[in-house]
Amino acid sequence: MKYSILLFEDEVELRQEIKESILLDGVEVCAFESWDQFVATKLERTPKLAILDINLAGKDGLSIFQDLKERYVDIEGIIITGQASVKNAIASVKLGVRDYIEKPFRAKDIRAAIEKCESYKQFRVKNYVADRQLEESRKKFEAHWGIEFIGVSQSIKEINTLMKRVAQADATSVMITGESGSGKELIARGIHSMSERSGTPFYPVNCTAIPDSLFESEFFGYQKGAFTGALANHEGWFERANGGTLFLDEIGDMNLALQSKLLRVLDERKVTRIGSHDVINVDTRIVCATNKDLKKMIEDGQFRLDLYHRLNSFHIHIPPLRERNEDIPVLVNHFVRLFSETHSKGIVSMHSKAMNLLVNHHYPGNIRELKNLIERAILMCDSNVIKAQHLNFTEQTNNGIGDGYDYSLETVEKETILKAMKACSHNKTHTAEKLNITRQALNRKLKKHGIE
Incomplete structure (x- = not known):
């Protein structure tokens, strides 16, 4: 966030001196x-304040400020003069000039005048609030998400550094690569959270997950009546995602026709709904992810080179869990800790033999696989x-081969409850104690699984 000031001064040395001082x-x-x-000159930001020497060659400072007010209604002004007069002072007040400084002046006089401007006060407050929000967001993110990819390995420490750097580059597109289950969306959420x-x-x-036939309408939207079934805008x-972050997961699965349209939106930052001629300006940061080799896809003509370079402004690669x-x-x-609390269990530790098995496993499913293993356990x-x-590693493979048993969490939870119920002779109070959950929680789970 920047506070933009316009400075009008025709004396070169004084102009440079004022610029450096503010x-x-x-x-x-x-x-x-x-x-x-x-x-x-084309300005990148809307100016909030103008500092003008009243005696300029050509159009004078007061006239310039009057024209600026027509362009930027909320702009404030500070007038500098070497020949103070009541007439000019009154004219300045009528135009809404915030302060009136006489030459010679000190740098701190200009800074003090800026700090009295209402727009600058609001800017400072917004910056303070934004800094606090950013810090709170960082803490919240690291507490909730960070542990899943911020570890003790050097590669994860480097990823953490890259995330913090690119989070502050507000408009930069980010490409996240890594195997399935490695935490690509968590990285994307982290970048958004710290920005x-x-x-x-x-x-x-x-x-x-989106069929090609629906992709364009979902990407760009549509107007009511644009096609059969378009019953509303x-x-x-x-x-x-306007103003925020659009995360495109598995970008390598997008067809070439849509890649071309995505590239145009990224370049122009404008979209037009299907069935409409109205152009909508969008300020959306793009973060995308893939587990595919996009360079190989480019060679095979399956992915556009220009789109690749547009999306790959900043690259973060997540190494597989087996390499760290x-x-x-x-x-x-x-x-x-997470699942013990979620399932109201009193589990506090992992036996050394179990930990050795986990550390030495190959993890084709990466963090997602580890997460499921622990929840089942x-x-x-x-x-x-x-x-x-x-621990059960039976179906934790990439080739989809299992032993025919249903290892879904729903099934495991139901069988665990039935096992406990049998051991406690179907006494609900004793069963709840054995499962280390409340009687009310047990009743909810019995109802959920249809257990009488």
Whole structure:
């Protein structure tokens, strides 16, 4: 966030001196010697304040400020003069000039005048609030998400550094690569959470899950009556994520025709709904992810080179879990605490043999696989220590081969309850105690699984 100041001074040395003296934290200064030079310049931001010498060659400072007010209604002004007069002072007040400084002046006089401006006060407050929100967002993110990818390995420490850097580059597109289950969406959420967009929508889209026939209407939206079934206006993904972050997961599954349209939106930052001619400006940060080799896809003509470079402004690669097994004990302890609390179990530790099995496993499913293993183990464990027999690696493979048994969490939980009920002769109070949950929680689970 920047506070933009216009400076009009036709004396070169004085202009440079004033510019250097007012470059406060978060302030940018655009300096001009005349109105004509200003008109010929394209500004990137709306100016909040104008500092003008009243005696300029050509159009004088008061006239310039009057014209600026027509362009920027809320702009404030500070007039500098070497020949103070009541007439000029009155004219300045009538135009809404905030302060009136006589030459010679000191640098601190200019800074003091800026600090009295209402727009600068609001800027400082917003910056303070934004800094506090950013810090709170960082803490919240690290507490809730960070442990799943911030470990003790050097590669994860480097990822953490990259995330913090790119989070502050508000408009930079980010490409996250890594195997399935490695935590790509968590990285994307982390970047959003630590950026100035943290209070705006984070909109995740799985490109694999959307049929090609619906992709364009979902991307760009449509107007009522645009086609059969368009019964109401529909916002596209870019509109929904406007001001925030649009996360495109599995970007490599997007077809070439849609890649071309996505590239145009990224370049123009504008979308048009299907069935409409109205152009909608969008300010959306793009973070995308893939587990595919996009360079190979480019060689095979399956992915556009120009889109690749547009999306790959900043690249973060997540190494597979098997290449950083020093992170596994940290993750295991986190998941044990998380699921022990979620399922109201009193499990506090992992037996050394069980930990050795986990550390030495190959993890084709990466963190997602480890997470599922620990949750299953929590449900199967009847004591406060997870042992080797509570771990089941049977279907944790990439090739989809299993032993025919249903290892879904629903099934495991139901069988665990039935096992406890049988051991307690169907006494609900004793069963709840054995499962280390409340009687009310047990009743909810019995109803959920249809157990009488």
